[in-house]
Amino acid sequence: MLRFLITKFAQMIPTFFGITVLSFAFIRLLPGDPATLLAGERGVTPERHAELMALLGFDKPIWQQYLLYVADVLQGDLGNSLVTRQPVLEEFFTLFPATLELSICAMIFATVLGLPAGIIAAVKRGSWFDHTLMGSALTGYSMPIFWWALILIILFSTPPLSWTPVSGRIDILYFFDQPTGFMLIDSLLSGEKGAFWSALSHLVLPTIVLGTIPLAVIARQTRSAMLEVLSEDYVRTARAKGLAPSRVIGLHALRNALIPVITVIGLLVGTLLGGAILTETIFAWPGIGKWMVDSISRRDYPSVQGGLLLIAGIVMIVNITVELLYGLINPRIRYRR
């Protein structure tokens, strides 16, 4: 276990450097630069521009800038945002709970619906339910997020229904401390009447939009894993014990089928953070997705570099956690290590 963790973290080191190089190069390849964008529409004289760039340290040769940047990162300093002057690390973790809350809700939505749907489809393979589910999964998987969000907004957020709000995390009426950063929890803690419902209703559409692709992937993966497992000898043994079908399917078969399902859930975390960028932009959700988009459009070099690095780090940690989870579910893996 300890050896496993050490090798995994050792493998992260080259990835880490790769990402610093990529993020560093990516943002500089975009046309425009922070000094021009900071000056805004008034424009800036070439002298003033050079002066600003020197002030920000962007006049040095590019390799020097990179080495300085990496040296800072290794000391745990991701620099300050050019726009707000706040440390990038601080900004990231102030906004991260909003993204995390949305991502968790989307994942719960996808799993709670996808797992049972996949199981039922496998058990009743060839039925109308199976065909409908697989058809919708394919549609859900290939639907452009942006378009899907617009459809949902038109259906549910405009008259005559007008069920859900379309922007932000909570009504501006409410104002309270946010000790956890999770709006659902904080609104409950605040004790303000209606705050929780407001937070919840703001979450509904973004959750559905962000959760649709994971839902489709989970349902399909669950179905195919269950189909494979249901014809295994040990499932027959379980039935030969006289166990109820619910136990045969829900325990003996599902436990084995979960291994590939958890793998795709782990892989989905990367996709999810990508989806969050779009979803947060559409619903003006104040998380890191929206923050990244804003930072890119302002050419806020430190924010973009730091943000990408942190997101990559989170994805890698999630993947390691998933691998650890396998061991809990599948003893064959646990003992092979």
Place this chain on the structure above:
Amino acid sequence: MSLLEIRNLSVDFQTAHGLFRAVDSVDLDIAKGELVAIVGESGSGKSVSMLALMGLLPWTAKVTADCLAFDGRDLLTMAPRERRKIIGKDMAMIFQEPMTSLNPCFTVGFQITESLKTHLGGSRAEHRRRAIELLELVGIPAPETRLSAFPHQMSGGMNQRVMIAIAIACNPRLLIADEPTTALDVTIQAQILELLVELQRERDMALVLITHDLGVVAETAERVTVQYAGQQVEKQPVESLFDDPHHPYTAALLAALPERATSKRLPSIAGVVPGQLDRPGGCLFNPRCGFATERCRQEVPVLNRGALCHYPLSRGVPQGHPEHQGEDA
């Protein structure tokens, strides 16, 4: 009254090429505590017929029978919930493949106590004690430590012992052992067989032993039915079957036994059991039978002196066969 009564059991599989009859009007009676063997080559429907009895066939299988009664109760008309109270408790089964028959995700202890919990109730401590007792009974050393082992950490022989422990956990009155030793080493095979026969004798448990090894049958069983391409072709007490087989297929199986071989080379029966797409007309054995006549290729035989054959053998001579007229029986 017999413990198990099977009349005219047939199983049809839905396949891409239409219906396939894997088991064709099988009859079987088993008394309390009796040991009956079913023999036949691979593909003769031995497993399918017993899986049908246990209700373990996939949904593509259609099971029909005039009577499928255990202890006087008809299993076919019984509600599934009622049937599950018998399956795994009074009637249990162990399978051909010990390495894949146990669930890789659960410990041996969990898989044994699960049966106890489902059928007998009782406390966890009792289940644990009983599980240790069972492991001891099936000859697993250091049973306490084995409870927390996973199937992949044990050998095939040990896994099969665990399967037996699970099967006998609730003191079944009928145990079906489907080629329990085929996948195991030769030395282990004898041990497992011995264990099964011992359990049958000591616990007054009826045992159906499926095998394709007639040698095993000679040593253990009292009665034997020979199955070929889904049909029972012969039924006899073991002793008289070895002494005077009536069906040419049985005679050929016996001739293939190492201790009976007359020449140095083992005579084996040429060809294989016909599958779905190559079933012949008339007698299903006719392409491989040394006595086959035109009549055998046209006409389906009926039971004749306990054998499904137009010319049942008597002391090796086919009775009524046109080419063997006047030979002594």
